[in-house]
Amino acid sequence: MHRRTLLIGALAPVASAQATTIQRPPLPRRLDLRHAATGARFRGPYHDGRAVDPVALAELSQVLADSRTGTVHAYDPTVIDILWEIGQRMRWRGEFLVVSGFRTPETNAAVCGAGNSQHLRASALDVCVAAAQFPGFTEAALGLRRGGVGAYASKSFVHIDSGPVRRWGDVPGGPAGAAAPRPAPEDPLARIAEAWAATRTR
Secondary structure, eight states: OHHHHHHHHHHHHHHHHHHHHHHSOOOOEEEEEEETTTOOEEEEEEEOSSSBOHHHHHHHHHHTSOTTTOOOOOOOHHHHHHHHHHHHHHTOOSOEEEEEOOOOHHHHHHTTOOTTOGGGGTOEEEEEOOTTTHHHHHHHHHHHTOSEEEEEGGGTEEEEESSSSEEEESOTTOOBSSOOOOOOSSOHHHHHHHHHHHHHTO
16 A cells, blocks of 8 residues: 555656646747738737637738739648748747749749749748858758758748648759759849839839
8 A cells, every 4th residue: 555655646746747738738830921022021920839820821811912913812821831840940030031922823924933833822932041041941941841942042042832842952962853943044033023013103
């Protein structure tokens, strides 16, 4: 009887700690994100730790709308989670600057995007990354092994998407999987900004 009492007493703190861990509510996922071409911004939680907040996702979809026409497409929450996970791995501070989100077929053609681009499905993000953070961001994206990662060091952005796992561009080990075409010599980011500016003057 004495040994049983001691055993129960020894296990009690463990059971209590486990109960505390199980009862701890999941932490919300937050993003600070701005579209470079439009200035539209999202800041706050988009996920309560269990599921995506549909209202927040609708706001993100508006922020990531086509920069030339303003067309909104419901965004794939998986690529939003990929961006959030990269931020967690890097302990990212500050906002993410997105240079390209959803694209209509016309905008995609104007910037020489791939014919089957994930941008057409609202499941891709091109994120502007400073030179000092570029290697770490690319490594974090590749380390997730989720979707496509295209790194463009000379253009200072990294493409991430929720499509098949693949890599291309300036990535460690070189391209692997289905490679996307290189951008045309003319800067596609400048084209996006120009197209957006043209719509603002109409």
